[in-house]
Amino acid sequence: MKKEHQDIIDQYSEILPPYILGQIDQYLPSSSTKVQVEKVLSKVIEAFETAKVNPGECVGLVSAESIGEPGTQMTLNTFHLAGVAEVQVTTGLPRIIEIFDAQKSIKTPMMEIYLKDSHNSVDAVRKFAAKIKSTLFGEFAKEYSLDIFDQKLQVLLNKEFLADHEITAKDLAKSIKLKSKGFVIVVEDDRIIFEHKGKPEEIKELYNLKNKIRLVKVKGLKGITQVLPVKRGEKYLVLTAGTNLKDVLDLPEVDVTRTTSNDIHEVYSVLGVEAARQIIINEVFKVIESQGLNVDLRHIMLVADIMCVGGNIKGITRYGVVSEKASVLARASFETPVKHIINAALEGEVDYLTSVVENVMINQPVPLGTGLPGLITKLK
Amino acid sequence: MTMDALKHSLVPKHSKLSDNEKAVLLEKYAAELKQLPRIYGSDPALSSLSVKEGDIIKIERASKTAGIFAYYRVVTGN
Incomplete structure (x- = not known):
């Protein structure tokens, strides 16, 4: 120029x-x-x-309408689309509710893991995916047999599965050592045998042992239950079911600038409140876009800002954003009115009627639009 | 944790305002400290800045609608 x-x-x-x-x-x-x-x-x-928006314009109300109206259409669409995606993902209204309520445990936690350029090949991505997937002892076992006469538990291992994961029977035995105290472990080529230390006791103990070791995590990262390597454009990435952002970001192969999770609370604790705000916007927009609806980004940004204004994440619930309202009447008008009014009465709370809802309730002009400025008249 | 949260693409640039800039900002918006949005001192994005309670953090967000714009948060305890 x-x-x-x-x-x-x-x-x-x-x-x-x-x-x-x-x-x-x-x-x-x-x-x-x-x-x-x-x-x-x-x-x-x-x-x-x-x-520009005029001073006193009720932007929150406009946002509520703009998100709420397409929301009514979303409910219907959700049920038709269920089960179509390659990895089961919560979308539609249930997902929107999850995000705006800032629910602690979400239905389908997922991560998108990007790898560094040096690891951008089919083999590297496959290998990485196998490495992070949390694999339990039970998945390596082909067969369990309880020997009642000798008081032994024999676990036959799936050799091909072991080779795929580059693990030997010895490694397996090591990983379950802590859980199998009081037993002697004998490792053979394709089997692991457990025997009582000292004199044989009840057979029930061996049975309990079997159930216990089945759920021991042998390798991978906690929480990551499924992995799916995919190619997007030129980049290979790994989609996961289950999230563990903190541990994944510590791995040397991972591109730490782009790897994300869809769990708002996890992003908040690892990357901070600003990243959480961005994730809220991205996730809500993704849902709305996937439903073929059109909501202006600024409405979503306003909601995300409100949720993150206090430095942590507050859902649009009576325990979150609404509990922060200064007015008793405004809080009571949302949910559980009796509880709020009784508590306010017990504490002798004063309502200064400075906001909208409480003024609507007592039939006074609300401080919005032309109701916002006061008039000063010169009296002669 | 070993990585710096600020390196992540989701995290916008965070910087601390000097006392002088702080006064100018509060004057411009005719605001008090307690009226500003908050950020916890323990926030991962602040780990490389040494902040104390009452500091103002300038956050330069990238927005699809407004380009880069500044947002301010005041640091509150832990």
Whole structure:
């Protein structure tokens, strides 16, 4: 772009946001004169000023309507689409509710793990996927046999499965050592035999042992139950069911700048409140987009901002955002009114009637739009 | 944890305001500290900044609608 255009545009940096200035800069023909540039800028300022939200405009109400109306259509769509995706994912209204309520445990926690460029090949991705998948002892066992006469438990191992995971029977025995105290472990080529230390006791103990060792995690990361290597564009990535963002980010192969989880609380504890806000926006937008609906991003941003304003994540529930409201009447109007009113009475709480809901309830003008400014009249 | 949260693409740039900038900001928005959005001092994104209670953190968010814009949060205890 021409230098003189840049100079003129720079003068407006206080009035217009950088994004709009960048757009103007990009689309101005280089042949335009100084007068023309200024004319364009003044037109843009005019359009920008009319597009601004007026003071006192109830943006929250507009957001609520704008998200709520498409939401009514979403409910119907959800049931038709269930089970279509390759990995089961919660979408539609149930997912929206999960996010906005900031639920601690979500139905389908997932991660998208990107790998560093040096690991961007089919083999590397496969190997990595096998490495992080949490594999239990039970998956390696082909057959259990209880020998009642000799008081022994024999576990026959699946040799091919062991070879796939590059694990030997010895490694397996090591991983279950802690859980099988009081037993002698004999490792053979394709089997592990457990025997009582000292004198044989009840057979029931061996049976309990079997159930216990089956659930011991042999390798992988805690919580990651399924892995799916996929190719997206030029990049290979691993989709997982189950999340463990903290441990995954510590692995050397992982591209730490892009790997994400869809669990808001996990992102909050690993990356902070700003990342959590962004995840809320991304996840809600993803759902709305996948349903073929069209909601302006700014409405979602407003909700995400409200949820994250206190430095942690608060859901749009009576325990979250609503509990922070200053007015008793406003809180009571949301859910469980009697509880709020009784508690307020016990504590002698005062309601200053500074916000909207409480004024609607007692039939007073609300501080919104033209109700917001007060009039000062000069009396003669 | 070994990685720096600020390196992640989801985390916008965080920086601490000087006392002078702080005064200018509060003057501009005619606001008090307690009216600003909050961020906990223990937030992973603040691990490389040495912050104390009452500091203002400037967050430069990338937005699809407004390009890069500044958001401010005040640090509260732990």
